Amino acid sequence: MTGLLEILGLGASAELLSLSGWGGNLLRGLANSLQIAFGAFGLGLVIGLFGAYGKLYGGKVTRDLLAIYTTVIRAVPELVLILILYYVGSDIINQISEAMGGGRVEINGVAAGIWVLGVVQGAYATEVLRGAIQAVPTGQIEAAKSYGMPAIMIMRRVTIPAMMSFAVPGLANLWLIATKDTALLAVVGFNELTLETRQAASSTRAYFTFFLAAGFLYLMVTLCSGAVFARIEKWARRGQPSLKEGSA
């Protein structure tokens, strides 16, 4: 292995990327990115579920507020939103802290990243889930109602499982976007994969090596996610015959 790398003239790169070298930093950055992506995606799902139900069944005020939320979030570039939400968020927290007699608070980078990207994801998830809920045949919900199921049980036992097959492709997109949006957090100085890569690259001048390595890591995340979502989608579509002829 080492011999092959020497022949290809990649010995130096391998050394730079070793775990004891900058490679460890890159992996730590990746771990941070994934942590934020998970958190933001999860928060986005929760916001999205409430948002979707609010948009479909809420009162006029609820619907108007949600319309403003999804419109504004989806209209403003993510990078701008991240800057606004991050600085506004930390400013508000500090003002509250100072008003209550405390000192300035050190904002936890992971928590801040999850909150900022989660709010962005929530707006998109609201629309994905709203569409999926609307795609559930009304008869499925009527049947549940006619057998005396309370509203929450209908949501849990019928609507959400039935809408999953419509929601999963859109949610898979959102997850992939979440993994890559973590790179934008570099602008607020959060040590995720992209910032770690930039630091490694500028310290060693080996830009090509490190950005290629980072690209490879992002690609791996996407490939693994694809495999996971394929399984989730298969589960969500249980009971529905395949569209492809001949395969059940």
Place this chain on the structure above:
Amino acid sequence: MDRATAAAPEQEPEPRREAIRVENLHKSFGSLEVLKGVDLTAQQGDVVAIIGGSGSGKSTMLRCINFLETPSSGKIVIGGEEVAMRADGSPANQKQIERIRTKLAMVFQQFNLWTHRTLLENVIEVPVHVLKMPKPQAIERARELLARVGLGGKEDTFPAYLSGGQQQRAAIARALAVDPSAMLFDEPTSALDPELVGEVLTVIRDLAAEGRTMLLVTHEMKFAREVANHVVYLYQGRIEEQGPPAEVFGNPQSERLKQFLSSVG
């Protein structure tokens, strides 16, 4: 109208309890008045067939009974318990309507089985989650019911892999699983291919024979005549004529009913 009271057969010695009573039921969709004051009473063990042309309000009436449609006004009494209604006809007490709905099992024209659940899961869903029956007991009962409607061995099949007739029979098993005090059939064979109608009617016929209380909205006149002990003919949101099947079908009084019966052959 007075034939309705004469319909009670004499072979029942003890007085039967009232299962469903509908009084002066009105229902409008916007400016369109679909039901214009319908009265209907079904005693326990009655099989009431509701017939009428398209748009006569027969399905709407059935759906008002379990509040899938909100009546505009009127009174609905299920098993002696009046459903509390607000001024706009909506149920005043959601808990009450949910409790009453568990006693009224509905069978839909489009089956409406839950597509993401197997037949067994469909049948045990309401007993386990709404009625809080222990799961092993519910499964055992579900297997019996599926076998009874001729679907033994199909427990783990998803609805989409079955014919319409099989799905409707599974839907009937789901309805029986809640041990309903009355069953509401909303055109149960209208979405089926002609050759599949018979298997569903056979199941319903058996249920009628064992004394289940049923309200049956149907286009199958021969079947209605055979299984029902009371037939209601709706015309434009009003009961035009009702009585025992032999009289309604054999000796119709109103011109509209005569016309309707000759048109459906």
